[in-house]
Amino acid sequence: MKILLIGEYSRLHNSLKEGLEALKHDVKIIGTGDSFKQFPVDYSTFPRFITSTRLLLFFNKVFFKIFRTDLQTAEKGIRFWFYLPKLKNYDIVQLINSNAVETYPFFSKYLLKKIFKNNKKSFLLVCGEDTPIIDFLLKNEMKYSILTPLLENEKLKSSYSFSLKYTQKNYRDLYDFINSNVCQTIVSDLDYKIPLPQCKLIPNPVNTDKIAFEPLIILEKVIIFLGINESSFTKKGTIYFEKALEIINQKYTDKVEIIISKSLPYQKYVQLYNSAHIILDQVYGYDQGYNALEAMSKGKVVFTGAEKEFMDYYNLTEKVCINALPDVDYLVTELSFLIENPEEIITIGKRARDFIEKEHHYIQIAQQYLNTWNEN
Template sequence: MKILLIGEYSRLHNSLKEGLQALGHEVTIIGTGDNFKQFPVDYSISAKFITSNRILRFLNKAFFKVFNSDLQLLEKGIRFYFFLPKLKNFDIVQLINSNAIETYPFLSKYLLKKVFQNNHKSFLLICGEDTPIIDFLLLQKMRYSILSPLFEDENLKKSYHFSLKYTQKNYRNLFDFVKQNTKKIIVSDLDYKIPLPEYELIPNPVNTDKIKAESLIISNKIIVFLGINEGSYIKKGTSYFEKTLKIIEQKYPDQVEIIISKNLPYTEYIKLYSKSHILLDQVFGYDQGYNALEAMTKGKVVFTGAEKEFEEYYNLTEKVCINALADVDYLVNELSFLIENPEEIIAIGKRASAFIQKEHHYITIAQKYLETWN
């Protein structure tokens, strides 16, 4: 089959592509590569023209201040338009988000209408923020969520512009349009299955041939890694990790090495965290996002979402990662236990990579997508 994947935010579509290719299918990815992360795509629609010119960047900032609109969105839409002749006659089209083209909603609808008309079957994957997710989280029915900091401090509303835009009429209309023109909606983990129980969950695919399990060796210091993405700093609860690390640094000055990165491209990010034993991911999740899964594949101990819903869904009796919470004392205690019991780091790391191999293997997951699409 010929398969078109629209959008790439985490390497999910790349891993799915690799699994589908292993099964003999032809796969094309079109997207921005998610800005600074620079994920591989076959057809790039990133706003290279505006971002590469200092004068244009300045003019775009001025335009945004006056009109509250980003011209990069327009460039992405225009670039997608010129790829339309190549986006025909695919058996399957999958969008990674209703806003997968990352342009103005009215332009997205125009472009996607062409895509839907020129191809066979289309599907929507929800693996991040989208209209029904934000709608549900705003009801505050979950114990906590990525919106918890906003509920505690309304002054953070500006920081949640990206999330809350999905409740605006134009983005809501875009979601409804995509939903009406796709055969099925799929969710990628429990953070989206819990709000949307009516949709099928297909776990994130991880290429365990490319990202191999490594035996953790603790010969000297225990290395703890925190990768900061400023765009999701509040939503991931990164400040709780930062406060925790300051305490850990003072508590174990001779036993721990701390590495902190900020807004690195994906390839550089992977290199930097590869030598770590423990990775700090996020505190407001119930299940693991893509970043955590890749680290677990390598056998790292990851502080991330691992709530009771996750343990029950996968029938787990032992920890494969550490459930991170928005509680500095709790995080310090959990980290301290691992530092004082390094054999636990080794044991959890082994279980983590075995769990990924069993539940997230990219070829097995690609087969599940094929069954759902068909």
């Protein structure tokens, strides 16, 4: 089959592509590569003209202040439009988000009308923030979520402009338009299955052939890594990790090494955390996001979402990662236990890899997508 994957935010579509290609399908990805992360795509819509010089970036800021129009957002749509002749006659089209084209909603609608018309079957994947997810989280019915900081402090609204845009009429209309034109909506983990129980969950694919398992060896120090994405600092609860690390650093000065990075391209991010034993991912999740899964595949101990819902869904009785909570004392206690019991780090790391191979193997997951697409 010919398959077109629109958008890439986490390497999910790249891993899915690798699984589908292993099953002898022809796959292309179109997208921006997600800003600084620079994920590979076949057709790039990255706004390289507007970002090519500081002068143009400055001009864009001025233009936005006067006309409330972001030329980078417009350029993404224009680049997508130029690719339209190549985006025809696919058997399957999958959008990674209702805003997968990453341009203005009215322009996305125009472009996606062409996509839906010129290809056979289309699907929507919800694997991050989107209109029904934000609607659900704003009800504040869960014990915590990525919106918890905002719900507790309205002054943080500016930190949530990306999230809240999905509640605006133009983005809501875009979601409804896509929802009425796709065969099915798929979700990637429990953080989206809980708000959308009617949708089919297909776990994130992880290429375990590319990501080698590295048995953890702990010599003098336990190495802890915190990778900060400045745009999602508040939503991921990174402040709790920072505060916990301050205490851990004082408590175990001679036993730990702490590495902190900020908004690195994907490849540099991975290279930097390779030497770590423990990865601090996020505190507001119920299941693991993509970065956490890749780290677990390498055999790292990851502090991330691993709530009871996750343990029950996969019938787990032993930890494959550490359930992170928005509680500094709790995080310090969990980190302290691992530092004082390094053999437990090694054991959890092995379990993590086994879990990924069993539940997230990229070829098995690609087959699940094929089965779902073919059912419609």
